Amino acid sequence: MAPEIHPIVLLFASVFTSNILLANFLGMCSFISISKDMKSANGLGLAVTVVLTITSMLNWVLLKFVIIPLDLIYLRYIIFIIVIAATVQILEMVIDRVSPALYLSLGIFLPLITVNCAILGVALFMQIREYNFVQTVVFSFGSGIGWWLAIMALSAINKKIEKAPVPPALKGPGITLITIGFMAMAFIGFSGMLSVQ
Amino acid sequence: MMIIIAPGAVALIAAILAAAISIVDKVVNNYGEVELDINDGKKKIKLDGGESLLSSLAGQEIFVPSACGGRGTCGACKCQVTSDVGPYLPTETPFMTKENLADNIRLACQVKIKSDISIKIPDELFNIKKYDSIVKSIVDVTHDIKEVTFDLQGEEINFEAGKYVQLVVPPHGKIKGSTQRAYSMASKPGEKDIVRLLIRLVPGGIATTWVHTELKEGDRVELVGPFGDFFRTPTDTTMVCVAGGSGMAPFMSILFDMLDTGELDREVWYFFGARTVKDMFYLDELRELEKKMPNFHFVPALSEPEEGTPWDGATGLITDVLDKYLKEEIGTDKKREGYLCGSPGMINACNNVFTANKVSLDDIFYDKF
Ligand code: FES
Numbered sequence: 001m002a003p004e005i006h007p008i009v010l011l012f013a014s015v016f017t018s019n020i021l022l023a024n025f026l027g028m029c030s031f032i033s034i035s036k037d038m039k040s041a042n043g044l045g046l047a048v049t050v051v052l053t054i055t056s057m058l059n060w061v062l063l064k065f066v067i068i069p070l071d072l073i074y075l076r077y078i079i080f081i082i083v084i085a086a087t088v089q090i091l092e093m094v095i096d097r098v099s100p101a102l103y104l105s106l107g108i109f110l111p112l113i114t115v116n117c118a119i120l121g122v123a124l125f126m127q128i129r130e131y132n133f134v135q136t137v138v139f140s141f142g143s144g145i146g147w148w149l150a151i152m153a154l155s156a157i158n159k160k161i162e163k164a165p166v167p168p169a170l171k172g173p174g175i176t177l178i179t180i181g182f183m184a185m186a187f188i189g190f191s192g193m194l195s196v197q
Numbered sequence: 198m199m200i201i202i203a204p205g206a207v208a209l210i211a212a213i214l215a216a217a218i219s220i221v222d223k224v225v226n227n228y229g230e231v232e233l234d235i236n237d238g239k240k241k242i243k244l245d246g247g248e249s250l251l252s253s254l255a256g257q258e259i260f261v262p263s264a265c266g267g268r269g270t271c272g273a274c275k276c277q278v279t280s281d282v283g284p285y286l287p288t289e290t291p292f293m294t295k296e297n298l299a300d301n302i303r304l305a306c307q308v309k310i311k312s313d314i315s316i317k318i319p320d321e322l323f324n325i326k327k328y329d330s331i332v333k334s335i336v337d338v339t340h341d342i343k344e345v346t347f348d349l350q351g352e353e354i355n356f357e358a359g360k361y362v363q364l365v366v367p368p369h370g371k372i373k374g375s376t377q378r379a380y381s382m383a384s385k386p387g388e389k390d391i392v393r394l395l396i397r398l399v400p401g402g403i404a405t406t407w408v409h410t411e412l413k414e415g416d417r418v419e420l421v422g423p424f425g426d427f428f429r430t431p432t433d434t435t436m437v438c439v440a441g442g443s444g445m446a447p448f449m450s451i452l453f454d455m456l457d458t459g460e461l462d463r464e465v466w467y468f469f470g471a472r473t474v475k476d477m478f479y480l481d482e483l484r485e486l487e488k489k490m491p492n493f494h495f496v497p498a499l500s501e502p503e504e505g506t507p508w509d510g511a512t513g514l515i516t517d518v519l520d521k522y523l524k525e526e527i528g529t530d531k532k533r534e535g536y537l538c539g540s541p542g543m544i545n546a547c548n549n550v551f552t553a554n555k556v557s558l559d560d561i562f563y564d565k566f
């Protein structure tokens with residue numbers, strides 16, 4: 001049975017209180033490595049949001065009509081991953097055709113998304129929490145926006161840190177991890193407001 | 198029952214997605230017919246868009262050098278694009294100098310042809326062909342260098358002595374894809390129906406291991422060429438050539454070509470460095486050449502001569518021998534040109550010796566491998 005959460009509540013919860021990155025720590029590797037400049041961060045955030053929404057929808061349909069009826073729940077990882085990989089591939093070709101400029105800025109990031117655990121994480125959450133289709137769409141879109149928001153915020157902070165007198169030993173990933181810790185703490189502040197479990 | 202359903206369901210889902218990918222590929226990657234204009238209308242070709250410039254050119258039998266086979270890692274496939282093909286890709290920029298960027302030089306393997314495109318390539322690239330050859334002979338010239346002669350089966354190769362060809366190594370053993378490697382030709386331009394290469398076994402090298410362990414006489418091998426800009430200047434300046442190991446190849450070609458074409462007045466010094474007697478080869482041929490060419494001097498040198506093995510040539514590092522000869526025999530008063538073929542380490546070391554002996558860097562030509 002789908003839990004009774006209003007889609008609007010779910011949207012806010014997935015963007016803020018249960019931010020996929022800062023509350024669940026999923027999709028960290030690309031988050032840390034691509035957050036150095038705003039433009040790439042923006043591109044990657046957009047790409048994650050789009051891929052997340054599309055793949056979750058597809059995976060929900062497969063879950064409902066193939067995986068559960070055939071009792072294949074133990075194969076969900078492999079099926080979800082195939083869907084994600086194929087979607088990324090198709091998206092890559094379409095973006096190259098429709099908007100070469102966007103393709104150029106996403107170029108190397110799009111294939112990276114295939115192995116972004118936030119994408120698989122969202123698909124698994126929607127299965128464990130038994131969301132219905134509308135909830136899945138809202139939740140995955142919200143999670144994408146939440147990820148996008150977090151990476152933009154981090155790249156903005158990184159810009160400031162560039163000029164700050166950071167101790168040499170902490171430069172680079174060190175200070176980034178500490179920053180992410182602070183960001184996560186700030187997001188914990190939202191957690192009492194809404195709950196989506 | 199489950200044993201059939203489970204893999205069947207996964208396979209079906211994968212098949213549907215694969216079909217979707219190929220349909221999208223057909224529809225989205227269809228750029229229709231585009232025109233490729235080479236060298237301001239010298240050649241105009243109509244082809245189907247959607248492929249890289251490198252493979253489209255290869256499809257038309259125009260071969261741009263591509264040592265990495267189109268992976269964007271060698272930077273050899275540079276060519277000038279005079280129409281707009283969009284901004285540089287992150288894969289291209291590391292290979293571009295300031296001048297390249299100003300001239301709109303691009304990596305042919307990274308540029309995708311989506312609309313009409315015009316490019317400029319050196320005229321000699323039209324001369325480059327793919328040869329379907331047969332291995333005529335394989336001779337061990339030292340313990341780790343093989344002289345391999347390829348018969349071009351009636352086709353002819355036109356090249357200037359000093360150029361190289363790319364050997365196409367087919368998939369074999371654990372190596373799944375086909376790879377290409379460049380080797381200087383040791384045959385002379387007059388021998389148009391064969392190509393001779395000197396191939397030294399590089400431990401762990403894909404191509405050289407294949408040549409040394411699997412290639413047999415009578416095998417079919419594809420060669421692409423000729424490429425390169427390492428050849429002698431059309432002047433009568435004194436040539437000072439230095440080589441080591443299989444760097445012998447281009448000089449065999451150059452020297453025998455000089456003999457054939459009667460270029461006997463030009464003074465040529467050829468320093469060949471090896472470690473021990475067993476690394477030395479072609480001594481008789483070169484001594485013979487010395488007799489026929491009055492202005493040719495051959496100086497073989499061993500860096501680690503073994504005691505007990507007779508050796509009457511020079512000893513010491515080739516750079517020291519070169520330095521000594523530049524100072525004492527060749528002299529520093531007249532103009533000299535340096536020609537180098539060998540490892541990057543040897544080339545850098547020789548460059549230093551040359552410049553210390555007043556040979557300007559502009560007059561030094563080399564082939565690093
Ligand atoms: S072929 Fe190697 S970079 Fe293009």
